[in-house]
Amino acid sequence: MKKTGKNIHSETICAVDYAFQRIGGKHKGRVIYHLRNGVRRYGELRRLLTGITAKMLTQVLRELEQDNLVTRHVYLEVPPRVEYQLTDTGRELLPFIILLSEWGRKQMGMETAVSC
Amino acid sequence: MKKTGKNIHSETICAVDYAFQRIGGKHKGRVIYHLRNGVRRYGELRRLLTGITAKMLTQVLRELEQDNLVTRHVYLEVPPRVEYQLTDTGRELLPFIILLSEWGRKQMGMETAVSC
DNA sequence: GAATGTAGATACCATTTGGATACTATTGCT
């Protein structure tokens, strides 16, 4: 519970700002990118997104869920299973993320470039 | 002078991360957006980017300059005149920013939507 | 001589964000 106040995009007026608030942040783009091919389990994402801590991954996923960019599906099993998937709205962002990653790859120089 | 260390994208390996480091942050997208039609003076940008302080605008512009996304042209006049412009690399980002702003506008609902 | 305008710089503070570490619950496996 984050105090109170401007947690959800408050009164943004600028569409560019608005969009950046939804996909900005350190890891959001990368999470969306790794959901590009469909369903992923929590643990899978954690292994894919090297350098992210459990706390951050959870936090980012929750924000994306609240933002209606991913869905979270909990299976009542033990050990637990939770699957994440892009919503239609989230999928609409994919072209952008993918193009951006291509731009990034180009800028980095092909040697160092890694899909992710 | 920001301490020392990982100021310039350190050793990012992920192209998505890399791209977000270059255009992420609270105002970068919007600054790029407002440079979409060519040259802008510092003061113009400040008036266009409502809600940004002089400090932040300067900081963002300097980062974009270091990142080779904008050029800074100082005229030795009094009162001073400084003009900013996108580089070719920066211009390559425009399609994405514009698409993103369209996505944002769509998401916001047309009523509230404002170009910027 | 004082005020105005431009494009900042600088110091200081508050908030936000991110990270390290340890901990939980439950079942199956050995």
Place this chain on the structure above:
DNA sequence: AGCAATAGTATCCAAATGGTATCTACATTC
């Protein structure tokens, strides 16, 4: 009984980010 696996929480701390207020230089204008 003890351990592994999954999907997290909780707590505390460090760093990054953003904001406020004040200051500068210099020519022009009042």
